[in-house]
Amino acid sequence: MLLKKKTIPEIGSEDLKINRISKPVDAILNLIFSIWSLACILPLLLVVIVSFSSEQSIFQNGYSFFPSEWSLDAYRFFFKLGDQLVRSYGITIFVTVVGTLFSLFITAMFAYVLSRSDYAYNRLFTVLMLFTMLFNGGIVATYMVNTQMLGLGDSVWALILPMSLNAFYVIILRTFYKGIPLEIIEAARIDGASEFKTFFRIVLPLEKPGLATIGMFTMISYWNDWFLGMLYIVDQKKYLV
Amino acid sequence: MADTGEVYNKAIKKIRLERPQTRRNLHETNSQVCSAHIYGKCHKGRVRCVFPLCKKLQKNLPLTLMALPALVVMFLFRYLPMAGLMLAFKRFSVPKGIFGSEWIGFKNFEFLFKTSDAWIITRNTLCYNALFILLDLLLAVSMAIGLNELLCKRRAKIYQTIFMAPYFLSWVVVSFMMFSLLSVDDGLLNHLLVYFGFDSVNWYADPSKWPFILTACQMWKTIGYSTVMYISTLTGISNDYYEAALIDGATKWQQIRRITLPFLKPMMIVLTILAIGRIFYADFGLFFQLPRNSGSLYPVTQVVDTYVYRALKETGNVGMASAAGLYQSLVGFVLVVGANLIVRRIEPDSALF
Numbered sequence: 001m002l003l004k005k006k007t008i009p010e011i012g013s014e015d016l017k018i019n020r021i022s023k024p025v026d027a028i029l030n031l032i033f034s035i036w037s038l039a040c041i042l043p044l045l046l047v048v049i050v051s052f053s054s055e056q057s058i059f060q061n062g063y064s065f066f067p068s069e070w071s072l073d074a075y076r077f078f079f080k081l082g083d084q085l086v087r088s089y090g091i092t093i094f095v096t097v098v099g100t101l102f103s104l105f106i107t108a109m110f111a112y113v114l115s116r117s118d119y120a121y122n123r124l125f126t127v128l129m130l131f132t133m134l135f136n137g138g139i140v141a142t143y144m145v146n147t148q149m150l151g152l153g154d155s156v157w158a159l160i161l162p163m164s165l166n167a168f169y170v171i172i173l174r175t176f177y178k179g180i181p182l183e184i185i186e187a188a189r190i191d192g193a194s195e196f197k198t199f200f201r202i203v204l205p206l207e208k209p210g211l212a213t214i215g216m217f218t219m220i221s222y223w224n225d226w227f228l229g230m231l232y233i234v235d236q237k238k239y240l241v
Numbered sequence: 242m243a244d245t246g247e248v249y250n251k252a253i254k255k256i257r258l259e260r261p262q263t264r265r266n267l268h269e270t271n272s273q274v275c276s277a278h279i280y281g282k283c284h285k286g287r288v289r290c291v292f293p294l295c296k297k298l299q300k301n302l303p304l305t306l307m308a309l310p311a312l313v314v315m316f317l318f319r320y321l322p323m324a325g326l327m328l329a330f331k332r333f334s335v336p337k338g339i340f341g342s343e344w345i346g347f348k349n350f351e352f353l354f355k356t357s358d359a360w361i362i363t364r365n366t367l368c369y370n371a372l373f374i375l376l377d378l379l380l381a382v383s384m385a386i387g388l389n390e391l392l393c394k395r396r397a398k399i400y401q402t403i404f405m406a407p408y409f410l411s412w413v414v415v416s417f418m419m420f421s422l423l424s425v426d427d428g429l430l431n432h433l434l435v436y437f438g439f440d441s442v443n444w445y446a447d448p449s450k451w452p453f454i455l456t457a458c459q460m461w462k463t464i465g466y467s468t469v470m471y472i473s474t475l476t477g478i479s480n481d482y483y484e485a486a487l488i489d490g491a492t493k494w495q496q497i498r499r500i501t502l503p504f505l506k507p508m509m510i511v512l513t514i515l516a517i518g519r520i521f522y523a524d525f526g527l528f529f530q531l532p533r534n535s536g537s538l539y540p541v542t543q544v545v546d547t548y549v550y551r552a553l554k555e556t557g558n559v560g561m562a563s564a565a566g567l568y569q570s571l572v573g574f575v576l577v578v579g580a581n582l583i584v585r586r587i588e589p590d591s592a593l594f
Contacts, residue, residue: 021390021392023392026392029387029391030391030396033384033388034400036400037403037404040465041403043418044406044407046418046421046422047414047418050421106310106314109311110307110308110311110312113304113305113307113308114308119301120301125308128312128315129315132315132319134518134578135323136319136570137319137322137325137566137570138322138565138569139546140563140565141322141326141328141329141563141567142322142325143553144559144563145321145322145324145325148338149325149338164314165315165319170311194303195303195304199307220409224409224410224411226411226412227525231550231554
């Protein structure tokens, strides 16, 4: 990113080359990064190869990059699970889709409200939200409250609701919203748009990039979440993938 | 920004086209409402405003309604559990429920701190996380600067993408990956060791190796993500600074020390404070999945989170588990407020609050 040619026409290209790192240094850096890249990829490759190698060959050679025999047995076994597999994937997909949508919906609205400096309870709600970042009940108290008081034990909603509001994402989105000048909102109000209309027709479309970022993070955390499932789900029929 | 302006103009035009009528009407009503609200008096003294609070509520009603779902979720899943922390001072019994159980004072805590567990889990959690924060900071910043300096920008992009990949894996997958490397009989590492004439190692029973394994795995998984965070800050630094430094004859090393690092500092501080706030919360997946529940590894892999989970699910000791939970929440709270206080002393602009 340093010193692109077009940004400084005054200084000749000769000077630019001076500020670049030398070829040997570049080679060393490349070497380091290549090794790290391999370290990132190879273990994954191993898992994939192991999944395709036959049980016999694992028995003989252990887990290896070069199995003596290939087979699809693991996948055959996997798909034989049939019903259970379909149901598990179904629940995971349901949790991810519904969770992400619901989470985005409430996070976006909450962040917008907090970004409005003319909103009366702005400070109160911000403090309330920030406090949840600093202090929380921990898993035991949360678990007891959710199962005993809210009746969420062994239900899909236990996988969706607790994760749906993340104070950190609200803060990120709020910063995004602050980039929208208040004049736009005021103009919309003068033109007769209600608060809801202003939000859904003007503010949301302007914030698509922010929403996409947050949406992606939320989706990944829902998809990868196994902890809540392990904690709350007892009935095997509701097991996740 | 030009883009934003355009979208806005379109939106405004659309609304205007759709509702010329309302607009005119609203203008009239608006002026009445406005004067009534702002001056706190009503038009022509017809109705007195008895309740200013009521007015305030009414005026903010739409926005409050928008915040409502989030507030409800926050109350139910963040604040109610905080009230549930009172379990730490109670002997929990299922039929009596959370609020009906009898108070027993600090008995749960006494029980927790009498065992050696309390010391082990505190030490493990704090040391591991401190190490993670330090290493993450060092590695991520140096990698970000290194990637930024590469001559071939396209290659830098490719590296960056590859480094991010492990971040999106779940710990369950990483756990299996490590198992295929470390398994006693079938593991790749043991096979290599035997091949080169060493003895094979029983990885899952030897506690002395695990601090390194856990640290390596944590770095492997998270470093790409933090590197990207720093790179995004690096790209925001204006070239003018480097230009000026170049004219003054600064070497590359001096440029990094005097320009790049100071620009990265706010980001470093924010990420570190956030991490310190979580220093008493261990990554459950890392410490639970990777050691595959191997009992002989507990002394080096047991952290507060796994301890609480095991106390709750395996031994069913709700009182002690919630005592440990409260201990965790309190220490975490003190640490983040303390860290922020220190930062505010040294560099007021970078403090979180």
